[in-house]
Amino acid sequence: MKTAILLPLLHALSLLSEAAAYSNHDETWALGNGYSLQRSAEKILIADQKDVIWSAALPFLSASAGQDQISGTSGAFNITKVDEAICQEQDISSISKTQWDEAVNGAAVQLAGSLLDCGDEDMTYIATFWVPEDLSDRIAFDIKVSSGSSGRTYQRVYLTFDSNADEDIYGLGAQASFASLKGQDVPVFTREQGVGRGDMPVTQYENANGTFAGGNRFTTYTSIPSYVSTDSNGFYLSLDSTALTFLDFTKSDTTTVRYGALNFRGALFRASNMFEAVERLTAYTGRMPALPSWVDEGAVLGVQGGQRKVSNIVQEGLDLECPIAAVWLQDWSGTHAQEGPYINVSRLWWNWENDEVLYPEWPAFVQGLRSQHGVRTLSYINTFLANVSTKPDGFRRNLYAEADRLHYTVQNTTTNSTAIISSGPGLDAGIIDLTNPGLRSWFGEVMRSQVWNFANISGFMSDFGEYTPVTPDTSLYNTSDALFFHNSYPYLWAQYQRQLVESLDLQDEALLFHRSASMNSNRYMNLFWVGDQNVDWGLNDGIKSVVTIMTHMGLSGYSQQHSDIGGYTTVLTYSGFNITRSPELLGRWGELAAVSSAVFRSHEGNIPEVNAQFYSNAGTYGYYAYNARMFVSLAPYRRKILETECATRGWPLLRPPVMYHTDDAEARKINYQSFYLGPSLYVAPVLDPHTFELEVYLPGRCEFTHVWTGMRYHGGQRVRVGTPYGKPAVFLVGGNEMPELESFLQFVKRENGTSIDVA
Template identity: 70%
Template sequence: MIANKLAILLLGYVTCLTVAYGQNAVYWALGSGFEPTSSVRGLQIKEQQQEIWTATLPFVSASAGNDSVVGSSGSLDITKVDERTCTGQSITSIQNVVWEGSTTGSAVQVSGLLQDCGGYSNSYALTFWIPDDLQDRVAFYLDIAATADAANPLKKLYFRYHSHEDEDFYGLGGQASFASLKNQSIPIFSREQGVGRGDEPVTSYGNENGSFSGGNRFTTYTAIPSYISTDGKVVYLSEKSTALVFFDFTDPNAVSIRYDSLSVDGMFMRANNMFDAVEMLTAYTGRMPKLPEWVDSGAILGIQGGQSKVRSIVEEGLSLGCPIAGVWLQDWCGTHSQEGPYINISRLWWNWENDEALYPTWPEFVQDLRDTYNVRTLSYINTFLANVSTKPDGFRRNLYEEASTLQYFVENTTTNSTAIISSGPGLEAGIIDLTNDGLRSWFAEMMKTNVWIANISGFMTDFGEYTPVTWDTTLANMVSDAFFFHNEYPTLWAQYQREIVEELGLQDEAVLFHRSAAMSSNRYMNLFWAGDQNVDFGVNDGIKSAVTIMAHMGLSGYSQSHSDVGGYYDVLTYEGFNVTRSAELLGRWGEMAAVSSSVFRSHEGNIPSVNAQFYSNTSTYGYYAYNARMFASLAPYRRMILKTECAPKAWPLLRPPVMYHTNDERARQVSYQCFYLGPNLYVAPVLEPQTFELSVYLPEDNTYTYVWTGQTYSGGQDVTVSTPYGKPAVFLVGSASDIPELEAFLDFVKRENTTRVLVE
């Protein structure tokens, strides 16, 4: 059965909305007159006979009940509540309406009734138009009237449309646990991703006693409501639609959007392939700014401990042949000890000035690193200000007290004071209110005088996912309530920091890397960071998950990404279950980063003293230096891709195989096992312990030459290759050996092929 057609005159093409009565179809061209109609069985949007969107009745519904979002310290648990769900839908009219922002000044509006909503009926209107600034897609706006039942009003809507069992889905931000999102119902809500996310037993430990700090397979820092399918279809919600939303792919023949409000808007479109789909998506969201070229030259060393320690580790690395582009010194603002199982944990003082005990001559030290070693410095900043009144070595400014006095924090109306975020004993902080114009001016001035006063080259731009969602949360200029604002904050945070960088004229120098993101955050950040993974080989929250996150982020418009080399989260328990970083994991993670990421940056972890560090001994530093040299050797190739494909088209640097092999069923199911680095390298990193040979699936329609042996294989088969330490499975695709930008990497392979990497 064919459903309805909407005809839209567009760049010489006709896009049609069809209304079907049995076998008969009624066509309209947007801008032409519409006859009101009823008893319509369905709708379909086509362009040049290519289906864009199809739905059959009922495709709109609504329900009552307030969803529950509870938790603390950014760890939020969502429980869906659906009451009095409407069971029927009718269409009573289809007509032209005046519509600002459309190509013709008008739109097609489908209206009718939702029936059997707990004894009531509710009217709705679904409007389609072609945006005048993006004429290759169909915009929609669905609005459901408030219910007549004031005691139990409708609260959320459902919007359902056709799919088919062979359509797979990718994107929706930082999804860590799935290849295709088919068969999943994915919540879009920014929060702490959790420690474990389903990897056991660590998740259960995190979720003990009603806590949700372990998370699950759906928890993510990002809130990006956009996906791309293997049919080339692109669906996204607009920047204005920031409520909690579920994209439900569990029905093999349909997609359902469950949105926590009675109105939502977005767009549908269809591209020829998944690469064009990314371009179409980012024509709306924007594309990531240029990544400065200084990051290409080597590792960014994550170090804590003060000036003497940093200088010593830099000098040792240079003596071992480690190319060093920069250092990342998150403890520049000072640390304090926080009680934990077995051992105290070092936490940062979130008061944005240099700590005079660790970095007493901070501006001079930063400059000396650059002048003496050609090493740049990255620092750390986040959305919080911590109360430093108990800081034992003192402070010059207590920014928390200043902001509290000026009422620059997100506030709680019950207490009529700052909405306190507690991050463990001795650390209480407020979240800066980015809707407050006074805060924006005050904080920007503080950034210039406290943070950018040293010649740093950027920082980790942390958090963004912590704004409370309770009814008593308030902001200075709250257009909507805190529940809607929560998913907006990450984009505001990225935009705000980008504005400061541009005001200072540092856009060609500064690297600001974020883990939280929402719709269109990518237009303001030049580097995405995959967040905090466990220091293990886990699927849902270990090294494997970092690859999967970067793949889905790439299909969400984030072309430049990386992860913490070595991971972040250690887990120590009183029951004797511990997760700490081994030298092997650190080395294998470095291999993976060298051949996957835009930037090579390490992290000491949340409990550095229990982890193998790259500087622990000559073996770990040697392995790290080797991986940094591999990363640097790929710089000409990587930069070519960043300039010719990432910047102008938003094609991701790391590409899941499905992008090239859409009809290959095995390629569709690859999450972390392999990926393309640009178009010319095919990579299968070693992501299991004690693994020295790897079975690798090579997709069809190409040849693949294993760089470490020179052996060439035909696609469409599994091959087994040797993968000793230092040898991730990297293949040249087709005639890639002729590409000049790969010459430095092939020289590295030839020069270092006999290097013996030790793990001790």
């Protein structure tokens, strides 16, 4: 512990000493607002009056040729780096001030020079640094490299700068496998996360046919080029810097940004703590819009199967005292079967009109649930249009055919037609081209007339965003570089849907949840969901990964999150290896959602009939109802945090212990094992089967009170507490007992004697 405190202190003293030495150096250029750029013989340093903000040793810029190899289909992209003719040296021929309209003082400092020994040639560069007028607590930068004259095509630039060896890194989007990203080389590329992601043997089975369907520990639906650190450093690339990027933290004393084009922008800063770092980050990215208040009222039941089945399940839940806020009916547009091992898989028809077999009275049915039971309805929309010409029960409009004829989909120049995305037999689809103003107008009419105004729904899962092809024959209306555009699509998708909601004046009612995002998407989505996890206890792609994703997404500016209760992905193989959901996993996942998430929503999964469902029997529904009541009991506390900290400062609702305890070496190691829910609750969920006792590390030096027993413990130690079904390890933190926690404490008192059986 003493070593963990001493190392950052020594590093800080070293930087202060270095800053003091440079402050008297002749080569110092004022950047404005107290910041300056300083140069020594071998180093560039940016500091304010008291601290070093950023430093880099020469050479801090490089470039390379070589075309990275990206293979894969249906969103499962595999990336192989190719680096050729890497520049070995850098010189600085001049440092000067230049007029810069974006700067707080109207001026920037530019470094100009050459990148040397790039194969058989040299290249020139300009690196510009300034303090932004609108965000004067950081340094912005602009890097431009001019390609050489040899005819070789240079593809990327490397920016390398100093990092404290003891500094831990968090963020970069939906990272599921690491507590800290220090030591990793993280790609910034949104794609299918894969099935397994390194959990064995499922990843091996999924990748056995030569595809990349299993993914790895870096594949993710949401990858964002920003991070914050335990040294309170922050870094991000700008909204328009969307090329394929790697953030390389594998060297302990440096960070390298490998950017897949010759020009890019970003910013960096040093805050006073990790909370302020997130606040500064979200001052640029924006903060998530408010959640509608109705989500606090209970569970969102994920159900499929048609009007009668949904009505019966709602009534059964009300009889079991399950608070129900809404139903989520992803099959509202109809389903069809795809052949799979042992059993057919039900897939959705991506044609945005109600299915007249499952939901023949859709508007009246939606209104009836709301009028009779106070239960809202959520539906499902994604970025695809499926060809429904073979839909056996017919259709009113074939949206795919209309969009294909008008070239409103992402195009393939080889076929001069829609770039087909196949999602298994019988499901060919096109991706709507959000760069096309004609598509935006046409699809807006579809959304208004067939989704929002047709029935009194309250939102939907806003799915996908990560599938845009990157092949040379991919064509979009308003861009010529599909690979550069790829990471922009989730941003445009979130922006488009939010603007539509606001045009309908539904922003206080609508709930839209996304799994794919990119830089600045958070300003347009009021809920993030962590994607499709396996229905198991896995580290990289099971229940444990949910907490890790929420941690990194929260530190990427996504304060309001949740997961599919019970997970999504079932795996059936002809080899006898299967992953199906147990009642115990479903119940424990419900506990996790109750004490971690902004919304409590279940999912039947991709093969509902082989999995335990919350409505399978009285026991599973009773456990689910109990967890939903626990979620509702936390609503006043949760809403207070959302309104006073998440909305105004961008702080996450779920917080890793390291945010409060950066000098605690044990807290830094915590991945999924525990977290803070706001400032007043510390939670250790049960994430392993048949676990009725947990050893919990309590960080820091304050007092923790176990809510179920009233036992008090001092921080800085491990304690062992009982965790029977329905009782995750929850602690009150110190004397910070907010009045909004009273309903939760009453729930604990009322339910403390409840015994839950799991069949």
